Amino acid sequence: MADALPQDITRLLRLWNAGNAEALEGLTPLVYRELHRQAVRYMGRERPDHTLQATGLVNEVFVRLIDWHKVQWQNRSHFFGVSAQVMRRILVDYARSRLYAKRGGNARAVSLDEVPLPLDNNLTDLLAVDMALSRLAAQDPRTAQVVELRYFGGLSVEETAEVLKVSAITVIRSWNFAKVWLLRELYGEQKP
Amino acid sequence: MTQDRMQQIEALYNEALALPDGERKEFLDRACSGDGELRHEIESLLEYQEQAETYMDRPAFHQVAQSLADGTGVLIDRMLGRYQLLSLVGRGGSAEVYCAVDTRLNRLVAVKVLPAFISADRERLDRFEHEARAVAVLNHPHICTLHDIGTEGDMHYLVFEYLVGEPLSDRLTRGALPLDEVVDHAVHIAGALAYAHDQGIIHLDLKPSNVMLMRNTVKLFDFGISELRYPGIPASPASPLTAAAGTLGYMSPEQLEGQETDFRTDIFAFGVVMYEMITGQSAFPARDSVEAAVLNLKQCPVSISKLQPDVPPALDLLVSRCLARNATERWQNIAELLSQLQAIARGR
Numbered sequence: 376m377a378d379a380l381p382q383d384i385t386r387l388l389r390l391w392n393a394g395n396a397e398a399l400e401g402l403t404p405l406v407y408r409e410l411h412r413q414a415v416r417y418m419g420r421e422r423p424d425h426t427l428q429a430t431g432l433v434n435e436v437f438v439r440l441i442d443w444h445k446v447q448w449q450n451r452s453h454f455f456g457v458s459a460q461v462m463r464r465i466l467v468d469y470a471r472s473r474l475y476a477k478r479g480g481n482a483r484a485v486s487l488d489e490v491p492l493p494l495d496n497n498l499t500d501l502l503a504v505d506m507a508l509s510r511l512a513a514q515d516p517r518t519a520q521v522v523e524l525r526y527f528g529g530l531s532v533e534e535t536a537e538v539l540k541v542s543a544i545t546v547i548r549s550w551n552f553a554k555v556w557l558l559r560e561l562y563g564e565q566k567p
Numbered sequence: 568m569t570q571d572r573m574q575q576i577e578a579l580y581n582e583a584l585a586l587p588d589g590e591r592k593e594f595l596d597r598a599c600s601g602d603g604e605l606r607h608e609i610e611s612l613l614e615y616q617e618q619a620e621t622y623m624d625r626p627a628f629h630q631v632a633q634s635l636a637d638g639t640g641v642l643i644d645r646m647l648g649r650y651q652l653l654s655l656v657g658r659g660g661s662a663e664v665y666c667a668v669d670t671r672l673n674r675l676v677a678v679k680v681l682p683a684f685i686s687a688d689r690e691r692l693d694r695f696e697h698e699a700r701a702v703a704v705l706n707h708p709h710i711c712t713l714h715d716i717g718t719e720g721d722m723h724y725l726v727f728e729y730l731v732g733e734p735l736s737d738r739l740t741r742g743a744l745p746l747d748e749v750v751d752h753a754v755h756i757a758g759a760l761a762y763a764h765d766q767g768i769i770h771l772d773l774k775p776s777n778v779m780l781m782r783n784t785v786k787l788f789d790f791g792i793s794e795l796r797y798p799g800i801p802a803s804p805a806s807p808l809t810a811a812a813g814t815l816g817y818m819s820p821e822q823l824e825g826q827e828t829d830f831r832t833d834i835f836a837f838g839v840v841m842y843e844m845i846t847g848q849s850a851f852p853a854r855d856s857v858e859a860a861v862l863n864l865k866q867c868p869v870s871i872s873k874l875q876p877d878v879p880p881a882l883d884l885l886v887s888r889c890l891a892r893n894a895t896e897r898w899q900n901i902a903e904l905l906s907q908l909q910a911i912a913r914g915r
Contacts, residue, residue: 411645413632466627501627515573522623529626551584552577554619555612562615 452538459528470498507560521549647719675729709759711788732781743847755785757905773836774817815860831894838889846874
């Protein structure tokens with residue numbers, strides 16, 4: 376697959392933001408390819424958690440691909456907001472399709488012992504967070520937005536503050552609160 | 568719950584969080600005076616405070632990429648060297664197996680990719696490469712050819728001939744094979760083993776899922792590479808405990824007990840495979856743990872002639888001699904066994 380040009384991605388994001396649902400189809404393969412690229416980097420490392428600590432500007436899929444000089448459309452913080460939403464959609468769809476594919480078991484081992492695949496906790500967690508976050512948004516949209524930007528958009532505290540036009544300390548407080556709220560929502564009232 | 572209420576909870580939660588543990592109760596007494604529900608809300612959230620510290624500390628994108636790296640089929644559509652991976656066809660031991668195109672020779676191949684935890688271990692990688700080089704010299708019509716050994720970034724992989732056919736293990740789910748077919752296959756398998764043994768290579772994982780029944784021929788694969796054999800844990804002869812359940816039923820007593828293995832280990836496994844082809848039953852069934860397998864071995868399998876009265880006594884005897892618990896009581900080399908088999912084949 377040929378690399379998409381930065382202006383195409385900018386255009387697709389803008390289209391999607393304007394309500395063109397089809398633009399998502401153009402963006403999805405780009406995100407998938409970045410996911411695979413990242414996964415391959417992880418595979419080559421024994422303890423990826425320690426070597427690839429994600430700090431700030433993690434929304435690298437779009438950040439890396441976008442030609443910033445061409446982004447005249449509104450501003451940087453608006454772009455972050457839109458790409459976080461797009462990322463959420465694509466990642467959730469991806470997690471769903473992968474979990475579904477695993478259960479469906481479409482790949483048949485032609486010649487080797489079949490090893491049952493473990494249930495993927497990362498992906499089920501992601502879907503659970505997505506659903507709980509929608510419930511949070513109904514009660515507290517601002518706090519839910521912090522989660523969308525930080526968790527799905529991969530933005531740092533400072534970037535999130537920039538998008539929401541609030542102080543960094545406000546973002547930290549919302550983020551801390553959102554995490555315990557989501558945990559309680561997912562695990563129930565009693566600590567497991 | 569209203570937005571105002573949520574904001575009140577969030578503010579009080581953060582205030583409580585900023586206080587030392589000991590002062591929180593007093594603070595909440597004051598701040599929630601009379602509002603039991605509010606107090607319960609905040610206390611139940613504080614329960615999760617410790618767990619939350621590391622929660623979601625990696626963005627979703629990285630979590631998904633990580634789970635992809637841990638999972639399977641990540642490499643579909645990727646190029647490894649000159650091989651383009653098309654689809655995941657299975658897992659052998661700890662390796663993933665892809666069907667791929669060799670873009671230079673324009674033919675299908677099977678690519679086995681080692682998992683990262685082996686690639687990251689210098690010692691295991693060295694052993695793997697050493698064994699792979701030994702196997703690469705095997706060139707026999709009944710052995711799946713190892714074409715290439717490659718490295719791409721941090722990934723190590725083996726490129727094998729792509730086999731189209733039905734694994735013997737699948738065929739066995741439909742019961743015993745006709746005797747003529749058994750003898751034909753047995754001659755091919757024993758021939759492949761005799762050739763490999765001559766080159767100093769022991770298979771050590773002969774089992775029906777490593778035998779491909781193809782049109783008019785049979786091929787053995789997964790020869791002699793220990794990393795493809797024992798998933799997960801370093802494969803040493805002394806610790807075969809990690810063998811996959813599918814393998815246990817074909818392991819010799821010396822393998823199960825962690826003793827020295829040699830050519831006669833393959834002869835034992837060959838006997839187990841023969842037994843199953845002839846009778847449609849496992850010689851040592853229900854071996855789902857090493858302990859069960861060791862126990863099972865203490866009992867002799869039901870005699871073949873009892874299950875298949877038509878079997879020539881010579882063949883029955885040949886298989887029984889493979890299955891001797893003590894290696895010194897088995898056939899002492901596969902060539903001897905092969906000539907006996909050929910005599911039986913000629914007699915039919």
